[in-house]
Amino acid sequence: MKEAGSPIDFAAVLEMLGGDRQLVHALLGTFLEELSSDLEASQLAMADDDAESLRRLAHRIKGTSASLHALIVSAAARELEQACIEGHPAVIAARQLVMADQAQILMGAIREWRSQMVD
Numbered sequence: 001m002k003e004a005g006s007p008i009d010f011a012a013v014l015e016m017l018g019g020d021r022q023l024v025h026a027l028l029g030t031f032l033e034e035l036s037s038d039l040e041a042s043q044l045a046m047a048d049d050d051a052e053s054l055r056r057l058a059h060r061i062k063g064t065s066a067s068l069h070a071l072i073v074s075a076a077a078r079e080l081e082q083a084c085i086e087g088h089p090a091v092i093a094a095r096q097l098v099m100a101d102q103a104q105i106l107m108g109a110i111r112e113w114r115s116q117m118v119d
Contacts, residue, residue, distance in 0.1 A: 006109060007070055007073065007102065007109050008069055008070040008106060008109055008110065009069035010069075013027075013069055021117060025114055025117045028110050028113070029114065034064065035061065035107060038057050038060060039100055039103055041057055042057045042058070042100065045057065046092075046093065051084045051087060052084070054096065055084035055085060058081035061073065061074075061103070062074050062077035062078045070106050072102050073099065073102045073106050076095070077099050080096055080098075080099045083095040
């Protein structure tokens, strides 16, 4: 069960991967790297007014977050993806900020969880 207020359901991820904590630790480490890179790329896309690149990044973040039971970030990315399709610059900017903020919260939670792991 997901802890109240947690941006990710660690128990569901553990269950999905057969309870292998080391595998989850490694997978979440890879996810952190990719999410960080995608967030940087989304900032560049915003600076370049490149809605199509931003839409593709949002789509990827939406899918990877959903597959790891990080549904708040997935929902924020889905809203950004839709805003990019609709093409309203002010809405795109607002949605990108929300997604980035939620992603930072998620990354903090993952780092905390990983730091509690016994290697």
